[in-house]
Amino acid sequence: IPSLAESEAEILLKFKESLENTGALSDWTNAKPPCNGDQENWVGIFCENGTVWGIQLQNMGLEGIIDIDALSKLVYLRTISFMGNNFDGPLPNLTRLSALKSIYLSNNKFSGDIPANVFSGMLSLKKLHLANNKFTGQIPEALAAWPRLKELMLENNDFVGEIPKFPQDRIKSINVSHNELVGEIPVSLSKFSASAFEGNKYLCGAPLRSCDAPEQPSVGTIIIVAIVVTAAIAALVVVVIILRRRKQIPDQPSAAGAAGDAADLNRIEQGQQSGSGSSSPEKSGHSKKSDPNVKITFLNEERDKFDMSDLLKASAEILGSGVFGSTYKAALNDGELMVVKRFRYMNNVNKEEFHEHMRRLGRLSHPNVLPVVGFYYRKEEKLLVTDYVEKVSLAVQLHGNRSKSRPCPDWPTRLRIVKGVARGLLYLYNELPSLTAPHGHLKSSNVLLDGSYTPLLTDYGLVPVVNPEYAQEHMISYKSPEYKHSGRITKKTDVWSLGVLILEILTGKFPSNFLQQGNGGDTADIASWVESAVRGGDSSVEIFDADMVRSERSEGEMMKLLKLGLNCCETDVELRPDMKEAVEKIEDVQEEE
Ligand SMILES: Nc1ncnc2c1ncn2[C@@H]1O[C@H](COP(=O)(O)OP(=O)(O)OP(=O)(O)O)[C@@H](O)[C@H]1O
Numbered sequence: 001i002p003s004l005a006e007s008e009a010e011i012l013l014k015f016k017e018s019l020e021n022t023g024a025l026s027d028w029t030n031a032k033p034p035c036n037g038d039q040e041n042w043v044g045i046f047c048e049n050g051t052v053w054g055i056q057l058q059n060m061g062l063e064g065i066i067d068i069d070a071l072s073k074l075v076y077l078r079t080i081s082f083m084g085n086n087f088d089g090p091l092p093n094l095t096r097l098s099a100l101k102s103i104y105l106s107n108n109k110f111s112g113d114i115p116a117n118v119f120s121g122m123l124s125l126k127k128l129h130l131a132n133n134k135f136t137g138q139i140p141e142a143l144a145a146w147p148r149l150k151e152l153m154l155e156n157n158d159f160v161g162e163i164p165k166f167p168q169d170r171i172k173s174i175n176v177s178h179n180e181l182v183g184e185i186p187v188s189l190s191k192f193s194a195s196a197f198e199g200n201k202y203l204c205g206a207p208l209r210s211c212d213a214p215e216q217p218s219v220g221t222i223i224i225v226a227i228v229v230t231a232a233i234a235a236l237v238v239v240v241i242i243l244r245r246r247k248q249i250p251d252q253p254s255a256a257g258a259a260g261d262a263a264d265l266n267r268i269e270q271g272q273q274s275g276s277g278s279s280s281p282e283k284s285g286h287s288k289k290s291d292p293n294v295k296i297t298f299l300n301e302e303r304d305k306f307d308m309s310d311l312l313k314a315s316a317e318i319l320g321s322g323v324f325g326s327t328y329k330a331a332l333n334d335g336e337l338m339v340v341k342r343f344r345y346m347n348n349v350n351k352e353e354f355h356e357h358m359r360r361l362g363r364l365s366h367p368n369v370l371p372v373v374g375f376y377y378r379k380e381e382k383l384l385v386t387d388y389v390e391k392v393s394l395a396v397q398l399h400g401n402r403s404k405s406r407p408c409p410d411w412p413t414r415l416r417i418v419k420g421v422a423r424g425l426l427y428l429y430n431e432l433p434s435l436t437a438p439h440g441h442l443k444s445s446n447v448l449l450d451g452s453y454t455p456l457l458t459d460y461g462l463v464p465v466v467n468p469e470y471a472q473e474h475m476i477s478y479k480s481p482e483y484k485h486s487g488r489i490t491k492k493t494d495v496w497s498l499g500v501l502i503l504e505i506l507t508g509k510f511p512s513n514f515l516q517q518g519n520g521g522d523t524a525d526i527a528s529w530v531e532s533a534v535r536g537g538d539s540s541v542e543i544f545d546a547d548m549v550r551s552e553r554s555e556g557e558m559m560k561l562l563k564l565g566l567n568c569c570e571t572d573v574e575l576r577p578d579m580k581e582a583v584e585k586i587e588d589v590q591e592e593e
Helices: 002-017 141-145 219-246 255-274 308-313 351-362 394-399 411-431 468-474 481-486 493-507 526-535 552-568 579-588
Strands: 045-048 051-056 079-081 102-104 109-113 127-129 134-136 151-153 173-175 180-184 202-204 296-298 316-321 326-331 337-343 374-377 382-387 447-449 455-457
Touching: 002 051, 351 374, 394 447, 394 493, 411 447, 411 455, 411 493, 411 552, 411 579, 481 493, 493 526, 493 552, 493 579, 526 552, 552 579
Parallel strands: 051 079, 079 102, 102 127, 109 134, 127 151, 151 173, 180 202
Antiparallel strands: 045 051, 296 374, 316 326, 326 337, 337 382, 374 382, 447 455
């Protein structure tokens, strides 16, 4: 439509006039219209049928005024992104852009309160990204009423007050971390990970600490609480047994064991409370003891360098709560950061077998596998100790708050992450051949990234020790199509998890957001979504993460990896590559053609 295209050029040039530092927009001139059909002639413009449907001017050093009046004349405009520029002052009055589906204004210098009515009438709004600015005041309550709002990214601002009460299942992705929010997290948001809410000192409720729980226990307290609770239960069992004996009910087979347990637990409790926590390495093995009862077993002599009393005393900050329990970060005296993860529901094997399995895990050594440094064993609960990994998880990196120290990973970084994950997995396959799913719980929160974005796998090799019913309900392998169809996991189940992870990395979409029951009882998943988008000929802009910086010459390789991800997700296990083949194909993908 030439006349419309011309007028769009005029509108956009008018829009450019109020911007400053527009060096990056040098091809915005009258020499060519912004769109020819679906072809974009101007940088940062997305076209469809000769009209502009999107403007994405990211990381261009732009400042000045965003001319909403001009933008409101672009009748087909549905998405705007001005992320990563230097815009400041109050949020522009977006009310006139009522057809917008996505607004990305993160990583600027906007400030001030957001007027309550600024989004009024924006009934199509699906995604609102205002992270890493200096907004103040309340999060507008009206956002909770927008029928289509799915993604809300408000992290790293100075928002105050309570989080609006979003209806159940409306929001698919949220981050309000590092603000000044207070009060209880609405129940409708409690399913999101703690990282979406952390950094708000007075915010509480699931997935953060309960509103009346203390904030930072020490690691020692965590252990003591676990022991005391267990001891109390055991003592209760003993009392019941004694009472039953008095009534001359014949002994139950478990009585002696339970009484022994209780005595043992009481000893441990006393030992723990009076124990100095000083340590001396045990000559015959790699274990280190502080007293006869409470001991963390160290799995690697070279790492056997910190004193257990350091760890017990260290104040532990909760990092989040997963399906097995909470994970804590603890700083030792010398500043070294450790992570202690509590595991419940881990009684599938007896103590000796558990120790043996941990020793197997402790022997692993690969640049993409986070070693288990040590563990603490109680029948009812285990603690696993690992190093703290600086950039936290891939999940946080992909879906969490963005800042200078945590920028959105670009395509080369994402490809390196996929390759590292693949190498780590292949290593686990080679070293743990007896396990059906050597990882078993692969997902983006279990891929940690170090300072140079090297991925490190964690929570691997646990399927054999987790109680089967619990594993079936909660571990990633048991969400696979083959488990749903045949009740079995196979050697290709981790390949499926790898496929899902690849799709998540490329699309920037969180797989669990797709796990809702469809009408026919079918479970929608990220692979079906990607597959139908590819089949339907959706543009790469719509499929790949819009925030992922890449060059034009990388699109072909990105598509190659996407298709490989889909292949790994094949419902029919026969059609999936095995781990070795999958990794070989991943190694073939290049940054650019
Ligand atoms: N060693 C570590 N260093 C830094 N962050 C970690 C470390 N281990 C776990 N985390 C982070 O702590 C948070 C809580 O982890 P946790 O393992 O308890 O839950 P999860 O990974 O979300 O779920 P699951 O229990 O199913 O693995 C996650 O964001 C995770 O990425």
